[in-house]
Amino acid sequence: MSTPALAPNLVEAACAGDSRALDTLAARCAPLVLGWCRRLCGPRVNAEDAAQDVLERVLKRIHTLQDPDLLEPWLFGITRRRIADLRRLCWAHRWVPGLVIDGPSAGDDAERLAGLSELSRRVQRTLDALPIRERELLVLVHVEGRTSAETAAFLGVPVGTVKSRLLSARTRFARIARRHGLVPGLVEVPR
Amino acid sequence: MTQIGPIFRRYAQETAASPEACERVWRAARACPTEAEIAQSLLSRFPAVSRAEERAALSRAGRRHGPRLHRARAVVLATVTVAAIALVGLGLGLARPWDPPLRVELRSETAWAEARPARGVNVLVRGEGAIAGTEHHPRLRWDKGRMRIEVDPALDLDLVVVTREARAQVTGTVFSVVRDALGTHVSVSRGSVETTCLRGGEVFALTASEARTCLPTDAPGMLGRARALEDRQAPWQDVLDAAEAGLAQDRRPSTTRSELLVIRLEALLGLGRRAEALEAARAYLESGVDVRRADVERIAAGLGSP
Numbered sequence: 001m002s003t004p005a006l007a008p009n010l011v012e013a014a015c016a017g018d019s020r021a022l023d024t025l026a027a028r029c030a031p032l033v034l035g036w037c038r039r040l041c042g043p044r045v046n047a048e049d050a051a052q053d054v055l056e057r058v059l060k061r062i063h064t065l066q067d068p069d070l071l072e073p074w075l076f077g078i079t080r081r082r083i084a085d086l087r088r089l090c091w092a093h094r095w096v097p098g099l100v101i102d103g104p105s106a107g108d109d110a111e112r113l114a115g116l117s118e119l120s121r122r123v124q125r126t127l128d129a130l131p132i133r134e135r136e137l138l139v140l141v142h143v144e145g146r147t148s149a150e151t152a153a154f155l156g157v158p159v160g161t162v163k164s165r166l167l168s169a170r171t172r173f174a175r176i177a178r179r180h181g182l183v184p185g186l187v188e189v190p191r
Numbered sequence: 192m193t194q195i196g197p198i199f200r201r202y203a204q205e206t207a208a209s210p211e212a213c214e215r216v217w218r219a220a221r222a223c224p225t226e227a228e229i230a231q232s233l234l235s236r237f238p239a240v241s242r243a244e245e246r247a248a249l250s251r252a253g254r255r256h257g258p259r260l261h262r263a264r265a266v267v268l269a270t271v272t273v274a275a276i277a278l279v280g281l282g283l284g285l286a287r288p289w290d291p292p293l294r295v296e297l298r299s300e301t302a303w304a305e306a307r308p309a310r311g312v313n314v315l316v317r318g319e320g321a322i323a324g325t326e327h328h329p330r331l332r333w334d335k336g337r338m339r340i341e342v343d344p345a346l347d348l349d350l351v352v353v354t355r356e357a358r359a360q361v362t363g364t365v366f367s368v369v370r371d372a373l374g375t376h377v378s379v380s381r382g383s384v385e386t387t388c389l390r391g392g393e394v395f396a397l398t399a400s401e402a403r404t405c406l407p408t409d410a411p412g413m414l415g416r417a418r419a420l421e422d423r424q425a426p427w428q429d430v431l432d433a434a435e436a437g438l439a440q441d442r443r444p445s446t447t448r449s450e451l452l453v454i455r456l457e458a459l460l461g462l463g464r465r466a467e468a469l470e471a472a473r474a475y476l477e478s479g480v481d482v483r484r485a486d487v488e489r490i491a492a493g494l495g496s497p
Contacts (some may be wrong), residue, residue, distance in 0.1 A: 023221065030217045034208035048216050055220035116205050123202040142199040143206075170195065181197070 005074050012067035022062060026055055029075055033058075036079045039139045044090040045083065053078050053086075076154045080136065122182040129176050134169035141166060235308060290325040297331075297338075311343035312350065318370070324351075333375075339367040344382065352377075355412065357405035358387040366397075372419035374412075378402035406436065410447050411436030417454045427461035434458060449480040456490060469494045 013021035028135045033054045057078050061145040065074055113121045127135050141162075148166070154160045220233055243330045295308040297320040308322040309329050318336010331340070331352045333477045342350055342364055347466045351366055352359040354375040359368065365381020368375060377386045379397045388405035407413050417433035434455040441448055452475045459468035472491040476484065 027213075027217050029206040030213040030220075031210075034216055035206065036429045038206050038208065048212065048219075055217060059220065060309070117201070119198065120202045120205040123198060123220065124206070142195065143203040145203075147475045160316055174195070 011065070011071055013069065014062050015065055017063065022059060025117065026058055027064070029058060029071075030055060032072070033075060033079055035078065035144075036139070039143060040080070040083055040132070040135060042087065045086045048085055050079075050083055054082050057082065070153070073154045073156075074077065076140075077156075084132070119182070122177070122180050126173060126177045126180050128182075128184060130169065130172060134165065134172060136163075136165050137162065137169045138173060265298075276365065288328045292325050293329055295322040295323050307444045309348070311346035311348055313341040315339040315341075333368050333370050335370050337363070337367065337369045341365045342382075354390055354405070356407055357403075358389065360385045360387075372415040373404065374407055374416060375406070376402060406433075408440075410437045410441035410445075413440060413452055414447050414454070417451065417458075421454065421457075427458045431455060431458035431462065444478060444480060446480075446482055449475065449478070449482050452478070453483045453486060456487065460490065460494075465494055 005130060009027055010021050013139075014025040020144070030051070032045065034051040037045075037051040037054070040113055054075075058075065061078075065071065116124065127138065130138070136155065137151065140146045140154055146154070148159050148162045152162045156161065161175045197267065214366075263280035274284050293309055297304075297306055297308075297314065297316045299317050300319075300488060301317075301439050303315055304315045306316065308314060308331075309326045312329060314322075314331075316336065316338045316442055318334070318338060320331060320333040320336075322331045327346075328349045329351070331338075333354045338352075339354065340350075340361075341359055342348055344364070350361050352361070354368065354370045356370075357368075357375040357377060359366070359377050359384065361384045362431050364384055365380040366382070367380070369378075370376075377384060379399055379401055383399075384397045386397055386403050386405070387393070388395070388403070390406050390408040396455065397403055400470070407416055409486070413433050413436045417430050417437065420430045420433055434451045435449045438455065438467065452471065454470055456471045456475065459465075459471055469491065472487050472494065475487045
């Protein structure tokens, strides 16, 4: 599941400072960014606030994009860094009472899972229990259907590393899924 | 067996962002003002004022801008200065070597005893005394007996030996001090010792193989010296000198003075100065002191006339 086709000239125009092209581009990127945030933020970070933060940065820094073809990896880089920042802030807020954090509000786990079926809720909880590196891999490959090469470009690692990490992530996901009672006898299917 | 693929596909469909959510997020991001917009907004609400206008406004409000800054600078400057002085003082204090205090009693009545009361000071004593002061400035008070002291010249110690009759200051030497009824006898084996006899305030710079005796400073001390000279059968002239020195120290009627008068009488007799001895006996009997009256009358009878 990738972004709806983005015309290269639209990206170039946005990079050049065309505000209308920029608005169009950001509007088309919003579903992608919000989807990543929903799946990767975890229970303590509000996904919509995080997505808003990411889009604000996209609007401010679009001129730093070197290659229009690398728009999605660039977006994903911004998203994962912002999510990591927000998770750190939430951790600090949790352990330092009274600390005022200038950032998005904390996430509501019940609200986040409200529109999901029981199966998807369990998948979400299982993903939340994985290390963030493996969660990113599973989301990019299995949820969004990207190839190993695309995922390697997103994460900035070699394809071989993606494959080995993916094997480890599937095994861990299956183990945790069984513990969460997701589906008895769940097996991972190599792609 | 359940496969992982269909589960993730269903999860993907359910977690896909809805158009409403995307619209909400996008509008919020777009509505968020940039830093430049925030700055422009603030300037439009609170127009920038010059420094002169700011000072004028503060003056109108009864606050003086300049002196407050000056006072703050003065306080900071004073604090820094005091801290610097304290640090320098602390540094100097730490740089100064520690000079531990000394308090050692030296007492050995029958045999020679060796002591090392301070670094570089070796003392051999048979008598009584004490060391006070500090390791770099030892002050040795010697009361009676014999003492031999050795000081390491490399340590540059300020060592002073004090008796009732003398004060010996030494820097790196070997010397001995004997204090008895005759007075204080300082003899130098190596190096140099500056000796001050307290009676008369004479100062002697003694070098190797030189010695000096400092006489007692009061009438009882001179009485003791005169008796010691008599016991040692010293020349009568020395006994007479000691007795007369003691009489010169204290002219009030006292037991000490009467004893000194008798010793003087005996010394004059020993020297064969009969006329002076007869005069001395008469002076003693007229003084009204009865302690040695019988002895004096016997001596006077021997002289032929009371």
